Amino acid sequence: MMEGGTQFWLVKTEPSVYSIYDLKREATTSWDGVRNYQARNFLRAMKTGDRVVIYHSSVGPKGSGGPHVAGMASVITQAVPDETQFDSNSSGFDPKCSREAPRWWSPTLRFVECFETPLYRSALFGVKELEHCELLRKGSRLSVLPLTSSEFIYFLKFTSNS
DNA sequence: GCCAACGTTGGC
């Protein structure tokens, strides 16, 4: 269960690149490739046991109904240096980084569950619990963000075992 | 330190 001190997060991913179905198949994954300092700081603040909401972004209106919350994950390992920053063959390669001075970090996440029905972004507007959520702020591009407990509990209602 | 130019994100 959730112990005191558990924090809640939401991470975005483009399902055409990496989806919750990929996470389900792999069971765990290193959440790498994030190249924004604010998001990086949140990744580093993640602790084992923290709960994570998975959001599918950049899903066109012609796609699968638009961007949506896809399911749940949890943090199993705190962030370590993101290996892709050192890999010149990776799109995440950052020539300014070295192993002595890494800049980008990635925690390991574990699949928890995929929602039976996607929770579409369009359905979130007007939800009282989410009225201050960064996810819904116009122009927000932050791909890792903290959730308040009431925001998280709102998303929890869409899990199968709640 | 300012800010224009640029590249990217991501909803629509």
Place this chain on the structure above:
DNA sequence: GCCAACGTTGGC
């Protein structure tokens, strides 16, 4: 595909 909003870069 469009484009507004954003973050970063780099000249000054």
